Amino acid sequence: MAGRREAPLMRSGSGSGQPLSRGSRIAAAVAVGVTLGCVCAFLYPDGLISRSSDSALHWPRRADSVACETSEKVDYLKSQLASLERKNAEFRKQINELSMKLQMAEHGKTKALYRAGPFGTVKAFRTNPTVMPDETINPRLAKILQQVAVKKELIVAVANSNVKQTLEMWFTNIKRVGISNYLVVALDDSVESFCKSKDVPVYRRDPDEGIDSIGKTGGNHAVSALKFQILREFLQLGYSVLLSDIDIMFFQNPFDHLHRDSDIESMSDGHNNMTAYGFNDVFDEPSMGWARYAHTMRIWVYNSGFFFIRPTIPSIELLDRVAGRLSREPKSWDQAVFNEELFFPSHPGYEGLHASKRTMDIYLFMNSKVLFKTVRKDAYLRNLKPVIVHLNYHPDKEERMKAVIEFYVNGKQNALDHFPDGSE
Template identity: 35%
Template sequence: MSTMDKRGGRSTQRTLWLALLFGQALVAVAIVMLIRSRPSGNPSSWNEATSQPTDRDALLHEGAELQLHLQSWRRRAAAASITEPDSILGLSTTTITTTTSSTAGASASSPTCDPNGHPVTAVAPIEPKYLMRPASEVASENPEFARLLAAHSNEQREIMLALTNAVMICKNTTLCWWNGGNILESFLEILERSNITNHLIGVTDEQAAKYLEDRAAARGPRAFAVNWFRPAVQIPAVQANTREANRVSSLKFSLLQTSLQLGHHTMITDMDLVYISNPFDELHRDADIESSSDGFDEMAYGSMTSIHDPTMGWGGGGLYMNTFTVNVGCAYLRATHRAFAVVKRAADQLAAQPGWDQQVFNEHLLTKSHGDYSSPYATLRVMDIDKFVNSKRFFRTRRAAYLPGASSSAPTPVMVHFNYHPDKHARMLCIMDRYFRNKLDACDKFPGGSEPGSR
């Protein structure tokens, strides 16, 4: 082949290559122009002369698809050694990231590539019905709850949310299941002792409301303020004939959906526990959900174990992970789309069929994606089980470190939760005596289990 033929071939290849790049750039520019021309997701900012009603879910889906197109173009541009592809689009990386965020969490990945040239893996978009609605919409529907959250949350927009009814006062011992005792009153003392001012208590009946009103009147205006309200939500009809605890607990997800959508990071709490210090001081805040555990050993965090089937010969071994469920009696949920997705899935299931809120919550949080099922992909941090301690670890599995109190080698917990023992209130009082009133031997008499003499 002559030199001229070789030059002509290279010229033709260069022309085809430039034409391909030009065509790709035109497609990308068209996509960006479409994004920029899309009316705002906020109806109040539309131009009334040109705007048309749009479907929010469809827009979210369209935005996610457009972002995938842009990511695909960047990968091909990088493979063709095109530097600074965003300059071709007339956009900065920051602009693209903002555009991605405006799709309400449809894609959490960055459009950039990592050093070896492979794209950053994108987590699947959240199904639109599990995305949080705009806070302004939710606030307009729940103005009083929004006002209370704003008034009582801390500077980080964090709130502790609890629920109570007259059963927690336990005037009728046939209705309470912890051998008697006013858990509500003890919980209020705990809030004051640990100075947890950013709290809000939902009161579900008249008896509990009157108790709090009478208590406030007796203590006077200078006393520690108890922040409470009457929730405007109903217990799901399917929970009507379940245990009292289930009926009250089923409400927590309804309130939790609202507080998260209003942008408040929420610590949901039971009352059968003792906060020895302020739990907000011990949070890591690096996950969608940060929760205490029902685990009392290494299974709280997950432990690897194995199985061997001799009938399978040399291939009969296998590994699997053991892990305990987290306990939504003390759980901190950040106001993220993926934390909200777990809560809404649990709430929808509890509204459709009877169930135990903790079991349902864990199923949606921990079940892996498989087949047609897509996980919410919420990130989870398990709280330190020697700071956020359950009663089985305190009184039984690590008993020698905690008891007797005078020779305890364990650090002072942040919280002790009486989820394993039926004599809840009696053990609450012993923890309060030991850590609030320095009665070191207050818990020494209690057995490890529920039966006398058990260790």
């Protein structure tokens, strides 16, 4: 009996004689579908059914809606960011206050736990800790100081247009010495423009009615009194300041000659070792008989036109005390108030300032009385090169400043000879 012949489609392509499985048929169908899809995509790139004109009209409207919604989200996020920045500033302020209290507490704790050593070896703490910098008080000044200061230190002068010629002599000498970390605090627009034209670092404070009125029209003493209020922000930002009047000539970099072991390092108005560094002065009152002689301790005042001040709590307290008194006592001399607050001890009804201080070397940081009364007449002292000379004792400042430059810079040995010791 002859067998039944199978249909050709039921055979495998390999001629094995086995029927195609169900999986193979599915795979073949998928392959055919993919092939047709590729052909359609090539022939009809925009699709077999075009988008209706109505849909095309509605698409931009949806885009506008999305853009509007995005803008509202951006505004919301900006407001949230501003709110967070304000809160962050408040938190930073609180952290700074707490850190400051912690520093002082730890400092006190350290002193309380200090064990006294053998005789002659005990030394008290001299250097107070610096404050935690707070850039939120003046971000613009903080940015300037980052660019100008060296090792968080800089020279600062305060000036208005009344002293423009003297100011130019001041910064010309600073440039000649090669000092880069200095800054002029301009009290009016004219000085600001002048400094910028001379490529001098300058900072113009934000408008302040009280300071602006004095800064634009005030004389030397009025302007000098402003510096205690202005310097506070520098210290709060964590910078040490070498405050300089502009009737000062620089011959060496002063930062190479500072000790930095006190809150205040200041030049003296004293004219010799006794008057500058202190001496025992005997007061004689014959009517007291056996007790006619009373010993007193004397020291000539610090010069408030040139001092180095570190960013410590006592330093900031000193600035606050002086600025506060000058605002209440407008006729007071800022240098007198500066020394009274720095030196007067605590007594009934008054709490003295607990600030450490150092007197600068009078032959390195020289006042004009030392120069014209002593140094120019002494063969040995004439050969010493000072760091600065301050023309604080003489009113004919510019003429003497030019002569001092001739003497120390250009080597003209007789440049100082024709000036009198004093101002007669």
